[in-house]
Amino acid sequence: MVTRIHQNMEVRDAKMQARDVSVYYESKRAIDNVSIDIPNKLVTAFIGPSGCGKSTFLRTLNRMNDTIPSARVDGEITLDGENIYSPKIDVVQLRARVGMVFQKPNPFPKSIYENVAYGPRIHGFAEKKDDMDAVVEHSLKRAGLWEEVKDRLSDSGTALSGGQQQRLCIARAIAVDPEVILMDEPCSALDPIATAKIEELINDLADNYAIVIVTHSMQQAARVSQRTAFFHLGQMVEYGPTSDIFTNPLETRTKDYITGRYG
Amino acid sequence: MTITTLLLLAVGLALAGWLAARARAWSFQKADGARRLAARPQYHAWFVALWIILPVLLFIGLWSVISPQLVTQSVLASPAGQALPDFDLERTKLLNEARAVAEGSAIGVFNEGARPLIEPYRDALSRYQFIGLALTVIIALLAGMQAFLRLKPDFAARTKVEKIVMSVLILASLVAILTTLGIVVSLVFETFRFFEKISPIDFLFGTEWGPDPIASADNPDPSRYGAIPLFWGTIYIGAIIAMIVAIPLGLMSAIYLTQYASPKWRSWLKPTLEILAGVPTVVYGYFAALTVAPFIRDIARAAGVENASSESALAAGLVMGVMIIPFVSSMADDSIAAVPQSMRDGSLAMGATTSETIRRVLVPAALPGIVAGIMLAISRAIGETMIVVMAAGAAANLTANPLETMTTVTYQIVALLTGEGSFDHPATLAAFALGFVLFLVTLGLNFIALRVVKRFREAYE
Ligand SMILES: Nc1ncnc2c1ncn2[C@@H]1O[C@H](COP(=O)(O)OP(=O)(O)OP(=O)(O)O)[C@@H](O)[C@H]1O
Ligand SMILES: [Mg+2]
Numbered sequence: 242m243v244t245r246i247h248q249n250m251e252v253r254d255a256k257m258q259a260r261d262v263s264v265y266y267e268s269k270r271a272i273d274n275v276s277i278d279i280p281n282k283l284v285t286a287f288i289g290p291s292g293c294g295k296s297t298f299l300r301t302l303n304r305m306n307d308t309i310p311s312a313r314v315d316g317e318i319t320l321d322g323e324n325i326y327s328p329k330i331d332v333v334q335l336r337a338r339v340g341m342v343f344q345k346p347n348p349f350p351k352s353i354y355e356n357v358a359y360g361p362r363i364h365g366f367a368e369k370k371d372d373m374d375a376v377v378e379h380s381l382k383r384a385g386l387w388e389e390v391k392d393r394l395s396d397s398g399t400a401l402s403g404g405q406q407q408r409l410c411i412a413r414a415i416a417v418d419p420e421v422i423l424m425d426e427p428c429s430a431l432d433p434i435a436t437a438k439i440e441e442l443i444n445d446l447a448d449n450y451a452i453v454i455v456t457h458s459m460q461q462a463a464r465v466s467q468r469t470a471f472f473h474l475g476q477m478v479e480y481g482p483t484s485d486i487f488t489n490p491l492e493t494r495t496k497d498y499i500t501g502r503y504g
Numbered sequence: 505m506t507i508t509t510l511l512l513l514a515v516g517l518a519l520a521g522w523l524a525a526r527a528r529a530w531s532f533q534k535a536d537g538a539r540r541l542a543a544r545p546q547y548h549a550w551f552v553a554l555w556i557i558l559p560v561l562l563f564i565g566l567w568s569v570i571s572p573q574l575v576t577q578s579v580l581a582s583p584a585g586q587a588l589p590d591f592d593l594e595r596t597k598l599l600n601e602a603r604a605v606a607e608g609s610a611i612g613v614f615n616e617g618a619r620p621l622i623e624p625y626r627d628a629l630s631r632y633q634f635i636g637l638a639l640t641v642i643i644a645l646l647a648g649m650q651a652f653l654r655l656k657p658d659f660a661a662r663t664k665v666e667k668i669v670m671s672v673l674i675l676a677s678l679v680a681i682l683t684t685l686g687i688v689v690s691l692v693f694e695t696f697r698f699f700e701k702i703s704p705i706d707f708l709f710g711t712e713w714g715p716d717p718i719a720s721a722d723n724p725d726p727s728r729y730g731a732i733p734l735f736w737g738t739i740y741i742g743a744i745i746a747m748i749v750a751i752p753l754g755l756m757s758a759i760y761l762t763q764y765a766s767p768k769w770r771s772w773l774k775p776t777l778e779i780l781a782g783v784p785t786v787v788y789g790y791f792a793a794l795t796v797a798p799f800i801r802d803i804a805r806a807a808g809v810e811n812a813s814s815e816s817a818l819a820a821g822l823v824m825g826v827m828i829i830p831f832v833s834s835m836a837d838d839s840i841a842a843v844p845q846s847m848r849d850g851s852l853a854m855g856a857t858t859s860e861t862i863r864r865v866l867v868p869a870a871l872p873g874i875v876a877g878i879m880l881a882i883s884r885a886i887g888e889t890m891i892v893v894m895a896a897g898a899a900a901n902l903t904a905n906p907l908e909t910m911t912t913v914t915y916q917i918v919a920l921l922t923g924e925g926s927f928d929h930p931a932t933l934a935a936f937a938l939g940f941v942l943f944l945v946t947l948g949l950n951f952i953a954l955r956v957v958k959r960f961r962e963a964y965e
Contacts (some may be wrong), residue, residue, distance in 0.1 A: 308852055310766075336855035343853075345845035350869050358865070360854040408851070417854060 247481025253280035262316035289472030303339035342416035346406035348398030360417035384412035404435025524554035547661035555651035582624035584613035694936035713900035742885035749825025754832025792823035792895035818906035820896035839873020
């Protein structure tokens with residue numbers, strides 16, 4: 242079966258393109274022939290029932306599947322036209338360009354400062370202390386956390402609240418100045434207030450980055466994203482502008498899922 | 505033998521109590537079908553059984569201490585006992601012989617003097633055996649009855665049973681603590697006796713070691729009791745040379761095992777590594793003395809060290825290092841593996857390589873466990889005796905040259921206690937002082953390690 246693509250999408254330059262991507266765990270296929278363009282400076286949401294392969298597909302975009310020994314990826318994924326699975330690509334550089342935020346906040350058990358400085362330090366962005374200070378401050382400001390933590394940068398990152406931790410993880414991801422940010426259910430462990438903060442942050446970040454977010458909340462997808470892709474059983478069923486997907490789905494499966502009749 | 509009988513009896517009585525109590529609980533249930541018991545019948549049963557077995561065990565414990573003395577006393581009171589010689593050793597010897605015959609563990613007596621004692625012994629033994637048996641039954645019955653009479657449909661047997669079990673557990677942990685305390689107290693006591701003869705200053709800061717067990721015990725030469733060379737040897741071999749081997753190898757193998765090895769390989773390698781910890785230290789001793797030490801000596805000679813001896817601190821330290829690799833690696837392995845996968849993913853997703861992830865995230869997060877493993881390994885190495893005895897030598901040298909023979913505290917403790925000095929000679933008492941200081945050193949190390957860990961730990965919970 243083929244993905245139904247809404248034809249009325251405004252044309253945007255694609256930051257990432259996936260072509261006929263399939264992912265296997267051992268011999269079990271978790272993603273089946275997915276092709277999608279991830280537009281630059283927009284938020285793309287992946288929705289779909291649990292186990293349909295959203296996380297698996299998201300992880301192919303920065304090759305985090307490489308860390309799972311049994312996983313195998315077929316097809317082609319490009320970043321700015323360059324195949325990220327080609328042997329010429331250094332996965333370390335790739336992950337600096339395509340950052341990731343996880344479902345559960347996972348700050349390192351280091352100080353807030355060191356958490357943010359981690360990426361720049363590894364990639365040799367800021368050699369001098371002053372430069373590093375500037376990077377840390379800038380990243381924390383962009384993540385909307387600076388005001389809350391500026392007086393206790395040396396406290397442990399794990400001592401923050403869940404919502405603050407997640408923003409710290411976002412700050413950590415943007416500290417290496419990525420071009421794409423992948424977020425796998427970034428708000429599922431947070432309360433509504435912390436969620437609202439993160440959503441606002443995603444809106445702001447979309448001015449500069451291509452953002453892909455996996456979410457189980459239809460409202461969230463509707464609030465933050467401009468594009469939505471609906472996954473089901475490893476396939477991408479439908480892809481289009483978020484407003485169209487929610488008001489005017491082409492597939493009954495999509496409609497059933499977003500109206501809560503799925504199952 | 506009689507103790508075994510009493511124990512079997514106790515178990516039998518407890519079993520009877522168990523069955524009776526369960527039957528009683530069932531009868532409640534039947535008579536009162538609508539209402540439920542406050543606890544399941546098994547708990548009623550255990551309540552009574554515990555009430556029987558615990559007092560009886562307590563009694564048997566006491567009885568096994570008291571009854572031999574009661575027996576001896578009654579034998580001494582008998583006419584044959586009165587006729588015994590006054591001299592202590594002689595008397596004990598005769599008594600022991602008679603007892604052995606009376607108990608059936610010997611066929612006849614060597615000393616004719618013991619023969620008349622056999623009969624009184626037999627009498628006393630059987631009398632006290634009977635008394636013990638009777639008391640056991642009486643105690644079991646009394647305790648069992650009072651427990652049994654407390655059974656009621658609404659009796660909260662389960663909470664009671666749990667309370668009893670908990671107190672037994674507390675007692676068990678007290679045993680370990682009390683034993684430790686006892687050891688420390690006896691060490692302290694003997695140590696003080698030693699310090700009455702040799703001043704602690706001479707002992708702790710002297711640099712000459714060579715106690716002379718033959719010299720007069722009353723005015724020993726304090727300048728021969730300087731323990732510094734021993735402690736230096738201990739630390740040099742156990743905490744320096746051995747650790748130079750064990751820490752890198754242990755850590756690296758832990759990192760390989762948790763981060764790089766395939767699951768299959770790991771399931772092979774880890775147990776194999778842990779077998780190292782099960783090799784008896786004597787075997788390491790052979791290996792050090794017969795293989796490593798000569799090898800080192802030959803290399804040293806080839807390199808131009810003329811007087812390289814066949815016993816060296818280096819040989820002992822190297823082998824000791826190998827011996828404690830599993831202590832370091834297994835703790836490090838466990839604590840690295842316990843760092844949540846999300847930390848690793850987080851780091852990798854930032855573009856860190858596996859080795860950067862290990863160095864900057866996993867090892868710091870696992871640090872408490874790693875340090876704990878290293879401390880354990882150092883304590884183990886410092887307390888190790890066999891390898892040193894066989895490979896390091898006996899001469900107390902205060903030197904940093906690893907090719908020389910060196911000796912350690914543990915080696916000297918063995919040498920002093922098995923030496924020819926009498927028990928209250930300072931050369932023998934020095935063993936206790938050494939042991940005590942060693943104990944303090946290990947304690948101090950553990951304490952420091954705990955502080956360090958607390959200070960630098962990166963808690964990931
Ligand atoms: N490491 C793995 N090894 C083997 N199978 C896996 C692995 N990870 C995921 N899968 C399988 O791949 C399929 C897709 O999983 P994935 O985690 O991508 O789903 P998801 O859409 O993110 O679900 P959720 O919404 O619950 O997070 C599932 O059937 C899952 O069992
Ligand atoms: Mg998922």
